[in-house]
Every structure is written in structure tokens, then in C-alpha cells.
Amino acid sequence: MALNLIVAEGLRLLGLALTLVLTWPAPPWDRLQFGSVVGMVVAPLLFYPYAKTLGLAFDLFFRPVEPGDRADDLSAEHPPSSPQR
Numbered sequence: 001m002a003l004n005l006i007v008a009e010g011l012r013l014l015g016l017a018l019t020l021v022l023t024w025p026a027p028p029w030d031r032l033q034f035g036s037v038v039g040m041v042v043a044p045l046l047f048y049p050y051a052k053t054l055g056l057a058f059d060l061f062f063r064p065v066e067p068g069d070r071a072d073d074l075s076a077e078h079p080p081s082s083p084q085r
Contacts, residue, residue: 003058004051008043012036 016036020027044051 001051001055003055004044004047007047011043012039
């Protein structure tokens with residue numbers, strides 16, 4: 001999901017900027033590089049369930065459920081025909 005990638009990249013950039021601002025005379029470049037790689041692997045894995053839920057919520061917000069969208073609604077509108085003998 002795009003939302004998962006956006007959040008992971010945003011957290012990486014925020015952490016990078018915050019670390020650079022707080023340690024500017026001599027930033028720990030090795031730790032920043034290692035932390036970025038670990039963060040880009042771990043953040044999407046941890047945020048995935050929330051990203052999936054938010055993605056579905058955005059989808060329902062912009063495209064609300066209409067009659068006939070659900071599978072059980074379709075079966076009620078079109079009952080199965082009886083088998084012919």
C-alpha cells in the first residue's frame with residue numbers, strides 16, 4: 001500500500017532531520033545510515049495493519065458502499081435458479 005510506504009519514508013526523513021539538527025557539528029553518519037536501513041525495513045512491517053485499515057477507511061470515505069456492492073446483496077437480488085430436470 002502506498003500509505004505504508006509514505007509513512008515509512010516520512011518517519012525516516014523525520015528521524016534523519018531530527019538527528020542532524022540535534023548533532024550537527026559532528027553527525028553520526030554510520031549510525032544514520034544503519035538506522036535508516038533498519039527503519040525502512042521495520043517501519044512498514046509494524047505499520048502494515050494500520051495502513052491497511054486506513055486505506056480501507058479512505059476508500060469507504062471517497063467511494064461509499066452502494067446497494068449491490070456487497071456479495072450477500074447480490075445473492076438476494078438474484079436468487080439461484082432451480083436446477084432443471
